[in-house]
Amino acid sequence: MSDAVVLGLDVGGSSVKYRLASATPSEGIPEALAQGTVSTPKHDPVAGLAAIARDVTALHRLVAVVVGIPGLVDEASGTVLRSANLPALDGLALGPALSAELEVPVGVINDGRAAAVAEARWGAGSRERDVFTLALGTGIAGSHIVDGRVVDGAHGIAGELGHVVVEPSGARCACGQRGCLETVIGAPALRRAWNRAGGHGSPKDLLSAYEAGDARAARIIERGAAALADAILTLLALVDPGVIVIGGGLASAPHRIVERAAALVAERATFHRVPAIVPAILGKWAGAVGAVSEARELAGCVVGASAG
Template sequence: MIAVPAMTAAVVLGLDVGGSSVKYRLASADDSDRMPNALAEGSVTTPADDPVQGLAAIARQVTGENRLVAVTVAVPGLVDETSGTVRRSANLPALDGLPLGPDLAARLGVPVSVINDGRAAAVAEARWGAGAGANDVFTLALGTGIAGSHIVAGCVVDGAHGVAGELGHIVVEPDGMACRCGQKGCLETVVGAPALRRAWHAAGGSGSPKHLLAAYETGDERAQEVVERGAGALADAIVTLLALVDPGVIVIGGGLASAPHRIVERTTALVAERATFHHVPRILPARLGKWAGAVGTAAEARALSRRVPA
């Protein structure tokens, strides 16, 4: 059920599209650079069929009687931000090649930008979350997939082709499970939410990754083995990141890294054990939790509204 604010104002909307849910944040289209406070916030099931129609319906419901002036959508995958086209999304193949920005803008009649979900979360955490005050922040979001982004001096380091930060597709188990990206043994196939669920069920557990982490808290040996494998794979990927990027701070967020932060804590300990010549920076749990992407998209939508006045 979507809660709609009982007011009429110029608003912007951020949509963080994940493999299972869409998190949204409706915010005022003011001129402030503060963190965009939520007029409405929540999550709904990711549209199963037509993504443009489904996201347009969500936007209309969330906006209510307010005047929508800009929308930003974050998606898991490679995005051409100039054209608003999703080049490839391993976790949402229905988006592959879709001109999501132009199509959604045509449906809603307002400017729409499309960005990578790791970038959205990273911007929010670097500006207002655990990375606030640091000059160099690399943020990871652990969920259905694993998104990453590097923020230096307040700017996203996208790389020459806009695809930097895809730590979820670093191979950590060369003979491992096939990944939707076409490789085998990517980090996502070990510590992404679906991967943890599969491993937990294979070990004799039941339920979601939340049940896995709850069992881990009680000392369940099966849960400890699954979490240890996942944290070990993540630690290996982070050690690689230290060698290649040398970030000043690493922030780990997303639903799988929420309190009590056991995956973050175990990963941090393993990074310290496995690092050799590397400088090990502070590795912090995200402050904004699973809502970082929604905050980041709302902030980007606010910036978009300034660039393209409604």
């Protein structure tokens, strides 16, 4: 069994990150036997991902794979319900199809959730048993993780802090509601607000202007911080997490929003216990680490099931 390995794939719009680890559980982060990046197979994703898995594990005995996908995933059936970046995956029963190709169990997980699990188990949340992770980017994703496991509600949709309404008569959100947190501090919303105020460029330019003392930028940052503080106070009242971990592709751009929101939360909190709000630390490999960590669990489950 010592040569048995598990594979985590983090599938992005242009590249796939992989991490190979021993199937044997360890105390710390699953050590990488191999790790790297290859191009995303666009046309025949099942054959393409199977080829990547075979290449990477050629010298090993593969026992389980978990694939992180950017999109809506039904984890129970291993089906990709919708993926904006990878339309070839839409509606595909990816888990069963890859499992048939590779002849090992294959799990499918949302990529943000994989990264969140990694941060909670091995990263910035590892000292607390009750962790809430928030990924700020184009969209805003949240995950509540207790003892290393996602608490996702009766229908798998809990943790969607990006769709908590903070401005009831605000802009229409992609989800259909008005004034979700995402419509205020999602990257496209920040860009729109900045451009409407006469600024040029992206949220990064907004941040530079703010640092240089621009009053228009300050108003946008302040509005974003107030919205994020509202959402976090709601989170504290409902979930009472031990730590909030903030990551995501744009975590560096609105970090002033996060800082200012943390100050507002501290001012406004009454009965709430205000936890530390800390940046994610695993960086771009978090998704692959989470996927390989889940693959280990999957291998464990399968071994356990056949033994029992």
